[in-house]
Amino acid sequence: xxxxxxxxxxxxxxxxxxxxxxxxxxxxxxxxxxxxxxxxxxxxxxxxxxxxxxxxxxxxxxxxxxxxxxxxxxxxxxxxxxxxxxxxxxxxxxxxxxxxxxxxxxxxxxxxxxxxxxxxxxxxxxxxxxxxxxxxxxxxxxxxxxxxxxxxxxxxxxxxxxxxxxxxxxxxxxxxxxxxxxxxxxxxxxxxxxxxxxxxxxxxxxxxxxxxxxxxxxxxxxxxxxxxxxxxxxxxxxxxxxxxxxxxxxxxxxxxxxxxxxxxxxxxxxxxxxxxxxxxxxxxxxxxxxxxxxxxxxxxxxxxxxxxxxxxxxxxxxx
Numbered sequence: 001x002x003x004x005x006x007x008x009x010x011x012x013x014x015x016x017x018x019x020x021x022x023x024x025x026x027x028x029x030x031x032x033x034x035x036x037x038x039x040x041x042x043x044x045x046x047x048x049x050x051x052x053x054x055x056x057x058x059x060x061x062x063x064x065x066x067x068x069x070x071x072x073x074x075x076x077x078x079x080x081x082x083x084x085x086x087x088x089x090x091x092x093x094x095x096x097x098x099x100x101x102x103x104x105x106x107x108x109x110x111x112x113x114x115x116x117x118x119x120x121x122x123x124x125x126x127x128x129x130x131x132x133x134x135x136x137x138x139x140x141x142x143x144x145x146x147x148x149x150x151x152x153x154x155x156x157x158x159x160x161x162x163x164x165x166x167x168x169x170x171x172x173x174x175x176x177x178x179x180x181x182x183x184x185x186x187x188x189x190x191x192x193x194x195x196x197x198x199x200x201x202x203x204x205x206x207x208x209x210x211x212x213x214x215x216x217x218x219x220x221x222x223x224x225x226x227x228x229x230x231x232x233x234x235x236x237x238x239x240x241x242x243x244x245x246x247x248x249x250x251x252x253x254x255x256x257x258x259x260x261x262x263x264x265x266x267x268x269x270x271x272x273x274x275x276x277x278x279x280x281x282x283x284x285x286x287x288x289x290x291x292x293x294x295x296x297x298x299x300x301x302x303x304x305x306x307x308x309x310x311x312x313x314x315x316x317x318x319x
Contacts, residue, residue: 005072010311017083025088034092085120116159125181140192147203159205166211175235212254213263227266250286255306
């Protein structure tokens with residue numbers, strides 16, 4: 001649904017989700033396939049995003065909606081970030097041989113519009129053997145190649161954001177967590193970047209951690225509540241900051257009932273308490289919300305309304 005741009009006033013960045021590798025992304029059963037290499041698809045239209053943004057008559061209405069947000073962001077010193085991936089996208093993402101092609105398409109898009117790209121590949125650990133190893137490294141390869149391409153094309157000001165789950169920066173059930181197959185995905189990404197880029201973790205501008213969509217009792221072995229609580233936020237921040245630095249660490253919230261999968265929302269007031277804690281006590285780089293335009297919930301509120309309230313609260317912390 002369209003976004004009222006006035007609801008974005010307390011944000012520093014707006015993420016447009018999603019661009020996908022799959023022309024027909026399936027949230028109910030993501031396809032076990034690899035990118036066809038022909039286009040980055042705009043998921044609302046199922047069309048090459050470069051075609052949408054070219055002003056082709058068939059997609060002009062949709063381009064105008066995107067342009068309205070881009071124009072608003074530019075006029076109010078906010079970043080507009082294209083988010084690529086998401087749960088619905090292909091589970092086999094890209095092959096190593098496709099990195100350069102995807103980078104070229106991202107560069108072409110950012111030459112038209114936008115302030116950066118967010119890599120939100122959520123299925124990196126779903127396969128086994130050589131495929132598992134390749135998938136857990138390919139995000140690092142993509143980031144290294146993007147950083148070089150941005151410099152080569154005069155796009156040094158464009159941002160690279162990486163969005164993994166909360167457990168991306170520890171392994172083997174560390175910090176009292178229950179071991180999950182996704183443990184350590186971020187460590188693999190960062191280790192590859194550190195070994196292959198002159199600027200190391202500086203290749204990543206922000207890491208947006210999805211600290212939602214899972215019951216805390218599934219995530220942490222000693223958890224007594226379904227909602228995430230302060231010691232768990234502390235553990236996530238500590239592990240992420242050790243890998244990429246506090247200033248790049250951004251904690252994600254999903255202020256709605258129900259959350260996806262098994263997640264249980266702690267509620268607006270507890271979210272505010274945690275945002276204040278991670279900001280003032282831990283010094284993280286920021287907080288983010290999914291999503292600004294979700295549909296109405298059973299309590300008559302929308303996730304967007306709650307996100308607006310949290311953004312306003314966060315903005316006041318900086319005054």
